[in-house]
Amino acid sequence: MFKRIxxxxxxxxxxxxxxxxxIELAKVLGARVTGYYAVEPIETSIYGEGxxxxxxxxxxxxxxxxxxxxxxxxxxxxxxxxxxxRFDSVCAKAQTPYDGIVDTARRKFCDAIVMGSHGRRGxxxxxxxxxxxxxxxxxxIPVLVFR
Amino acid sequence: MYRKIxxxxxxxxxxxxxxxxxxxLAKGQKATLVILHVIDxxxxxxxxxxxxxYIDKIFESLRKVGKAxxxxxxxxxxxxxxxxxAVLVEKVGGPVADVIVAQAKKQxxxxxxxxxxGRRGVTRLVMGSDAEGVxxxxxxxxxxxxxxxxxxxx
Numbered sequence: 001m002f003k004r005i006x007x008x009x010x011x012x013x014x015x016x017x018x019x020x021x022x023i024e025l026a027k028v029l030g031a032r033v034t035g036y037y038a039v040e041p042i043e044t045s046i047y048g049e050g051x052x053x054x055x056x057x058x059x060x061x062x063x064x065x066x067x068x069x070x071x072x073x074x075x076x077x078x079x080x081x082x083x084x085x086r087f088d089s090v091c092a093k094a095q096t097p098y099d100g101i102v103d104t105a106r107r108k109f110c111d112a113i114v115m116g117s118h119g120r121r122g123x124x125x126x127x128x129x130x131x132x133x134x135x136x137x138x139x140x141i142p143v144l145v146f147r
Numbered sequence: 148m149y150r151k152i153x154x155x156x157x158x159x160x161x162x163x164x165x166x167x168x169x170x171x172l173a174k175g176q177k178a179t180l181v182i183l184h185v186i187d188x189x190x191x192x193x194x195x196x197x198x199x200x201y202i203d204k205i206f207e208s209l210r211k212v213g214k215a216x217x218x219x220x221x222x223x224x225x226x227x228x229x230x231x232x233a234v235l236v237e238k239v240g241g242p243v244a245d246v247i248v249a250q251a252k253k254q255x256x257x258x259x260x261x262x263x264x265g266r267r268g269v270t271r272l273v274m275g276s277d278a279e280g281v282x283x284x285x286x287x288x289x290x291x292x293x294x295x296x297x298x299x300x301x
Contacts, residue, residue, distance in 0.1 A: 028148045144290045
């Protein structure tokens with residue numbers, strides 16, 4: 001069965017559910033877990049037309065995003081350790097979260113992805129997240145989706 | 148972790164991939180599989196006004212094919228020593244996703260495992276349903292397994 005499970009998180013309640021269940025599944029199967037948090041590039045345009053971030057504040061925002069990611073991954077690491085599951089994590093910049101998820105799964109030789117059905121993105125993505133949908137379309141390994 | 152796994156099948160290689168993953172998963176945990184096949188009588192209904200005489204025969208043949216599909220899947224599961232029950236559902240119209248979700252509830256399954264053909268846009272499942280439809284309405288987690296042909300292409 002699965003030997004190495006990728007669990008992406010964005011810290012949302014659904015993701016937390018998937019994290020818990022994914023670690024439990026890894027324990028049952030004797031698999032290891034790779035946690036993943038995607039640090040998205042900071043878009044200037046979404047903050048208003050014509051306004052550009054100075055590069056120091058952009059760097060500050062990115063550092064903040066990385067710190068948030070590391071915190072979520074540290075939480076996952078604690079859960080994994082408590083369950084006796086071998087764990088490592090990746091907190092890296094990705095063009096989009098789904099690219100990051102699929103690429104990291106490939107690079108880390110994962111054979112399954114466990115994730116929540118929707119994360120932090122807007123009302124439209126509440127029902128079934130766009131990230132999840134794109135992962136389903138792009139991933140060649142099985143994807144276990146939690147609601 | 149999982150006790151009862153619902154596996155919708157349609158006899159395609161895609162659904163076989165889903166079934167194989169479900170068998171592997173069930174084996175280690177002594178879970179029971181519920182093999183679900185949906186006979187969509189709508190397929191026959193499209194031509195019903197043209198050939199009213201044959202409609203019963205068409206239904207009969209659909210049922211026969213459905214039973215054979217389930218029997219084949221059951222044989223595959225039993226050969227591995229995993230316990231399984233079969234459920235055959237007939238429906239006319241409506242999304243297959245609804246039947247899958249309703250059966251997940253009725254059978255008290257705690258996981259759905261299903262093969263998918265990944266295409267651009269929607270991710271198609273066995274029996275022409277879409278992944279989104281099942282995941283959105285499912286009361287339990289859904290394991291989506293990509294068909295080999297599609298997986299190789301990427």
